[in-house]
Amino acid sequence: MTRPSGAAPVPTLGRPRLRGLLIQAGLIVVVAALAWVAVINVAENLARANIATGFDFWNVTAGFDISQTLIFYSAQASTYGRAFWVGFLNTVLVAALAIALATIIGFVVGIARLSPNFLVAKLASGYVELIRNIPLLLQLLFWYNAVLKALPDIRDSVMLPGGGYLNIRGLFLPAPNVFGGQTLALVLLGGIVAAIAWRWWRRKTGRIAATPLDIAVMAFLVLGLPLLVAIFIEARISFAYPQMGRFNIRGGLEILPEFVALLAGLSIYTAAFIAEVVRAGLLSVPKGQTEAAYSLGLRRGPTMRLVVVPQAMRVIVPPLTNQYLNLFKNSTLAVAIGYPDLVQIFTGTVLNNTGQAVEVVVLTMAVYLTISLATSLAMNIYNKRVMLVER
């Protein structure tokens, strides 16, 4: 802190603290000036183009149709705000399903890459190499335009066993309609929660949570209880079958080809990256662990399941979460094939209709940013906990 007496005085600008303060002040001034100029220009440009500002458009009637809606939506009655939520839910739907699928494929492929079977390992690494080196957009276009567009017309629909149709407009399945469905769903949910709680309690009390008793208890909670309730309240399932019309198919459960293409593209692409993450994680577990498990008499399967994978998860989880986030962000490529996700509806149609570029783009970015930051925060907390376990 204090200079030894007799040392030459440092020139003013050579003092690190003062220089640092000056640099920071300069940076603030430059950024503020740029922002100020941008704001003035935006205001002028918008006024010149006669475009409204603010979020008043949120409550204006939308007036356009959306091909897949999870919540009630109609072109005449619903607002732009409603369209936003429809798009958001569509994004969440496809991302959630793709994450589940990609995780399954990714773990299978990642473990297969380390298989002692030469062909299995080569096939898995071929899959990873091929898929990782081709842009996702190209893969989506391929699934949608080259594969699904090759399906037959409505008139030549493929009849599926059980009353479904498959054609170029999508997959039409009987829609199940369960009498007493809400009660059943609640009981099922309660059963699952109870089963998880049971497992947690058994773990906590120091027992291995996979004895026959545990399996019986959990199976009863998840399967038996809902079945009993179903018999008790005389639940019935009826199906609404799709009806083949002259030009289209009415009724039933309609799965859009855009949805299928996006789901397939996202999960196959992300699975290749997840496979690499899983492989790196498994390789990070020292070989001695595997050998110790073998010498205890465990076979390859249980060794993987009980010894290697639990330890590898510590390495796998952070990059795995990153891949989930990438998948979530990549779901915006839905625009290319016309799946009505948040970006397609909001940054596409709503932006074109209202012209309010700043509000629409900022809001869309805010959605993705919020989810990304929340996930990184959760990851940091997880990492801290895992680190403490390690010590």
Added chain:
Amino acid sequence: MSDMATTTDTVLFVRTQRAERVAPPKGPRGPLGWARAHLFSSPFNGLLTVLIVAAIAWVVPPLLDFLVFHAVWSGDDGREACLATAQNPDPGACWAFVRTWINFFVYGPYPMEERWRVNVFFALLAVGLVWMMWLDAPRRDLGAAYFFLALPAASVVLLHGLPMIGLETIDTALWGGVLVTLVVATVGIVVSLPVGVLLALGRRSEMPVVKLFSVIFIEFVRGVPLITVLFMASVMLPLFVPPAWSPDKLMRALVGIAIFSSAYMAEVVRAGLQSIPKGQYEAAAALGLGYWRTLALVILPQALKVTIPNIVNNAIALFKDTTLVFFVGIFDFLRTIEVARNDPAWATPVTSFTGYAFAAMCYFVACHFMSRYASGVERRLGAADRR
């Protein structure tokens, strides 16, 4: 212990003659042994092997038929060549379509008589890339100056034109195909490397304001999808500047790509900086070096070197991401394929498949080459550490 020799002579279980040499057991050697160990080590593995062989036998011959044996290789009079005929009832890939359109795929609608300029650009880019990627190349400092300063300037003059020296101006709306893909990827790399280094240094800076701005920029850009960054650049950027300065479409997309890749590059460089031990900073300080000279002479040469594989992997991701300029109306390679695919003169059942297969092969070759390079460098750096 002097009688030990006599004792051992009389021990019955010690052999006194050499054992006869025996050939190694047959099991683990030879092709059969290899197959047992690697294909049929357990019943489950044997089943998998059989299933995979069956799947290969089922998939590969039809695929080869489609791509090679039944494919149509020539014919430039449109779709007739690729439709089913008596001789070729089940036509495969329509490579004649690719051959007809290949110039469009490479140059887009760039004027025919000016395409030599694009070729010169390709050559200059190739020289720059080789100079940068060949780690033992002479004068790599000169190479860096060439790649980051001379090449961009020369490319603008060449591709966009400079009427003063007789190169007429070509509007960027006429650029397309591989040209645009390479321009976008190159701009991404050329801008993101220096900006990424600055952002990474900013993030590690002790000045709170500098650090805050860097963190906000990096986390914001990494938290949103590229497509929204491109939309922001394409619809919001013109609002931020006076109408007279409004950049053209390609420029806006380039700004978006540059912003996006800089944030990702910053994180890659930061990882490299973190790998440098504190002692290096302290040693530089002990030698009396200031901040910038410490960085330029001690830290960055080491940090960037260990980061090369990650930089290349980042470049691969960027190269694949360039396809997204599709959404803001730029004719990149993939977009030219889409345009050609939808040409009614070539409308056949196999056109889409052929176009996508061709695009996939091009991207695969480029990305695969880069990732092989990255792992090669990684092995080389690893070898230096092992010594």
